[in-house]
Amino acid sequence: MKKILQDLSLAELTQEIISLGERKFRAAQAFSGLLSGKTVEELPAVPKALKEKLLQTYENAPLAVEKTFYSSDGTEKYLFRLADGNLIEGVLMKYKYGYTQCVSTQAGCRMGCKFCASTLNGLIRNLTPGEILSQILLVNALHKNDADLAGEGKEKRAVTNVVLMGSGEPLDNYDNVIKFLRLLTAKEGLNVSARNISLSTCGLVPKMYRLADEGIPLNLTVSLHATEDSERQKIMPVARAYKIADILKACANYFNKTGRRYYFEYTLIDGENCDEAHAEALSALLKGKPCHVNLIRLNEVKERSLKATGDKNAYRFMGVLQKNGISATLRRQIGADIGGACGQLRAAYVKEKNEREIAAKDVRD
Numbered sequence: 001m002k003k004i005l006q007d008l009s010l011a012e013l014t015q016e017i018i019s020l021g022e023r024k025f026r027a028a029q030a031f032s033g034l035l036s037g038k039t040v041e042e043l044p045a046v047p048k049a050l051k052e053k054l055l056q057t058y059e060n061a062p063l064a065v066e067k068t069f070y071s072s073d074g075t076e077k078y079l080f081r082l083a084d085g086n087l088i089e090g091v092l093m094k095y096k097y098g099y100t101q102c103v104s105t106q107a108g109c110r111m112g113c114k115f116c117a118s119t120l121n122g123l124i125r126n127l128t129p130g131e132i133l134s135q136i137l138l139v140n141a142l143h144k145n146d147a148d149l150a151g152e153g154k155e156k157r158a159v160t161n162v163v164l165m166g167s168g169e170p171l172d173n174y175d176n177v178i179k180f181l182r183l184l185t186a187k188e189g190l191n192v193s194a195r196n197i198s199l200s201t202c203g204l205v206p207k208m209y210r211l212a213d214e215g216i217p218l219n220l221t222v223s224l225h226a227t228e229d230s231e232r233q234k235i236m237p238v239a240r241a242y243k244i245a246d247i248l249k250a251c252a253n254y255f256n257k258t259g260r261r262y263y264f265e266y267t268l269i270d271g272e273n274c275d276e277a278h279a280e281a282l283s284a285l286l287k288g289k290p291c292h293v294n295l296i297r298l299n300e301v302k303e304r305s306l307k308a309t310g311d312k313n314a315y316r317f318m319g320v321l322q323k324n325g326i327s328a329t330l331r332r333q334i335g336a337d338i339g340g341a342c343g344q345l346r347a348a349y350v351k352e353k354n355e356r357e358i359a360a361k362d363v364r365d
Contacts (some may be wrong), residue, residue, distance in 0.1 A: 095315055
């Protein structure tokens with residue numbers, strides 16, 4: 001696999017262009033084209049000879065849309081095929097204030113959380129900064145003619161908010177993710193505000209401390225899903241390394257360094273963590289802390305035995321939190337009819353594709 005041109009900042013691309021014997025202004029032309037979602041071959045105003053030089057070292061495109069699924073609620077889910085053939089997922093959610101895109105940071109995941117389909121086959125590889133960024137560039141290009149885009153002129157774009165909650169653990173791909181965030185927020189790039197970016201982690205405590213010192217005040221979200229370490233260890237192997245108390249200290253440090261309140265995701269699993277006693281315990285754990293709780297109805301993974309709780313119980317759980325002064329919301333279900341939970345769509349698509357290939361082989365034989 002060749003290198004990814006979208007990995008480069010404008011300054012890095014300028015040095016690369018100069019090293020190829022080209023004039024400096026060609027870098028700005030190429031960079032502008034890449035930001036609009038163009039492949040190397042499609043770059044406007046860039047001479048054919050320069051494109052040929054670049055294609056000797058760099059991929060023409062980091063990824064392409066393998067298939068798009070459309071939900072009745074307007075949500076779009078994408079299967080992206082990387083240049084090496086691996087598949088990742090992305091989701092576009094449409095709100096009144098703009099479009100939010102969920103991006104993947106790894107192909108697969110090695111965290112082993114029991115409620116997540118992304119981790120079923122382990123980690124395949126990390127994504128590069130440009131592969132993460134290109135998910136957004138491609139979706140922006142697909143929606144460039146939407147009438148209700150936010151912003152004006154250069155800032156007019158489809159995707160206004162970004163969440164790092166797709167396949168993979170972002171902090172397990174730390175250096176590449178930080179480079180991606182700097183590319184995403186760069187003034188000469190997409191110039192997305194850090195306040196419009198959310199990063200979800202299962203709680204890699206040392207990396208949470210590093211993130212607080214990066215000067216990128218994004219919205220930090222931690223997958224909690226339990227109030228006691230012993231319960232959390234049953235569904236999240238990472239809990240054997242980092243205790244809930246350690247996570248809370250890292251969150252407090254993040255708030256002190258960035259001034260940004262932090263968020264907890266709490267997936268409601270029937271018979272495991274969603275009765276009134278758990279709601280009271282969660283309230284006591286988070287009382288007085290500058291945080292918000294996103295309650296999530298479990299998207300059941302057929303390879304797992306975990307079951308979702310009912311809506312009535314979910315609202316009852318939220319009511320207990322709110323009664324106790326905890327800021328909490330129940331996340332609305334989106335894209336459920338297209339396999340909205342991360343990893344489910346890819347797994348089903350790959351299985352179906354493999355079955356078709358086996359059937360075709362049997363027919364030939």
